[in-house]
Amino acid sequence: MKVLKITPAELDALMQQWQKQYVVFVPASGKSAAVSPDCAPGWKRMEAGSAPLFLPVGPTPASVKAFYFPQPETLLTYTLDNNHPDKALMRESLKPEAMQVVVGVRPCDAGSVALNNLPYSEDPHFQANRRRTALVGFTCDTMLSTCFCRQMGGSPMAQEGLDLALSRTEDSFLVTVVNEKGASLLAGLDLTVAGEAELSALAVRRQEMAASDSAQLATLKAAELGRLYDAPQWQALGDSCINCGACTFICPTCYCFDIQDEVVWGQGRRIRYWDSCMFPLYSLHTSGHNPRGKKVQRTRNRFLHKLKYFPDRFGPFSCVGCGRCVQDCPVNIDIREVMNDLTNDLTNLTALE
């Protein structure tokens, strides 16, 4: 992979250049005054001459999920106008084709795209968004105490899922051109190629930061978590949980949705919007029966989906360790504690046998 050097001033100029060609999104600092329909909360659309990139320590306030799985996304449109020959005929809605460049992405979020791509591999909407989105990421110099990407098999220096990966050096950035899409973002630019010393320093950092704590991951993966379905800890979690959707909505790897028709003045659209397994309505059957009618069942489901059902079906865990849910859960439910408790329970179970 080609590694180039870019100074902060050159990066600003380059972003201004992208802004002319593409739709560019950057993390929002504070409240964005007017959220445009194509922009998710927590991000803002870059405008000409806007301030330099604001990059918080740790993950961006909102994950990149909304660029692939917008909230909401119009799937079909139709008219209910009686005089229209195509009345009630569903038409695929026109998808925006313009390339969007998301700048300021952290490695954890970049990894989440690949995970969501597993259930959505045949979803035309997700795939179309994937084709038109380029991720320009920054590897992490500092990890927050809530970051646990290394426990989930990731790394703060990882570049998987990014198109351009920038790593800070003393006075500038090293840009790793991860793929063709990344190369196209740098087309026509004359950047210096990184020297041997810089490359080896980068390799050393990457090596040092690589996944270190995957023992727990292996224990959880090898075990039959279904045996802990009735473990007492779920009751305690269910007691604390208020069943809001904060964790699922800020989670980069939660991808559940619901579909609904909205009709305004005879013009209809079928939208898909984020849903959360924390909501009682999520699993409510038409009959009135709810297989997850109790709070504790819903709380348990969220964790077991991430740690058992998803890996059973697709392989990896459905978590990248960004720590957003740990930071923002209104009642401080901490997935790291849940994983620790499950691991301990499993160890105890094995010891008993």
Add this chain to the structure above:
Amino acid sequence: MTTVNEKIGEEIRVQARKMLAEGAVVAVIGYGVGSLPMTARPMVARRPEDCDKLIWSSFCVLNLANYLPEVLKSVEPPHGPRDPKPPEDSLPRVAVLATGCWSRNIVVQIQEHQVARTRVVVMGVGSRGMVSRRKVESLFPGKEILRVEEGDHDLVIHGADFTETINRWSVVRDNCQTCTHPDPVLVDVRIGDPVSERKNPKPFKQVEEIERLSVDDRWAWFTTEFSTCIRCYACRNACPLCYCPTCFVDDDKPQWVGKSLDTVDTGLFHLLRAYHCAGRCTDCGTCETVCPMGINMRMLTKKLNKDVLNLYGLEAGMQPDAPLPLTTYTLDDPQKFIVTEAPSAKEGE
């Protein structure tokens, strides 16, 4: 030296353990240690040995009355929908920690028949004001807070490369700073010392600032403030007033509110939620505190609290025997808000 909150914590553990051991209650709703600095985790102690985990701090920000109806229900012996409900006084009792505003919410829950008074043991704690984690974090931009030591009047903030002492009251939540009733109005078991009423000449200062704006500026404030809402409903689910089996936003026959992030839908959700809380909200600040996007939706309920106080002279949960202002009709109800035609035309009807 033991701080006031540590002493309160110890009393909570002693009293809770005693009540559970004696069988006076079957569950105690309280707070346990959080996994991050400046957090505390709501928990339910069901066995005497669980009580060792109970704590009290300046970070107990979620209103525990929120859990009360559900925990009460969970400890009832199972009965089918057609079985007669056993009499309330034969059902197991639950203890709950309550500060001023939380206890007022319990009063509202009793007035609204969500909670039976005989089944609740209120462990009353005078509130010294809860600290806003966001306010503290905003004092240290770009830095991570790794540990916070709590004194009676100071907080010592530790980061990787700094230690700083800040005044506790300066980072107390806005709603606690303007609170006038910090002491519980309903107490069965007193924890710690009572706290006296606070004088506050301008309890609605923040609301009045917004009221003074022009219509356009108020609209701009509203649309900006709520633009980042992700409809996770943390505000609703954390609120002790929101106990409807089906919330109006979840209803789809008829559907009152759209599900997308359209400004109209998001705004409608927040406005309707606030109006559902009119005359019932105690300004406990939980909605604002739990919002992952930092939206100050409390301004809406605070404005309605002001209106209810001006129109009916009532504050929610302060008068257990007074009728609820908005579910009771009296002939002298203020009705200035009713749009009428010219007085002469009305008289001619």
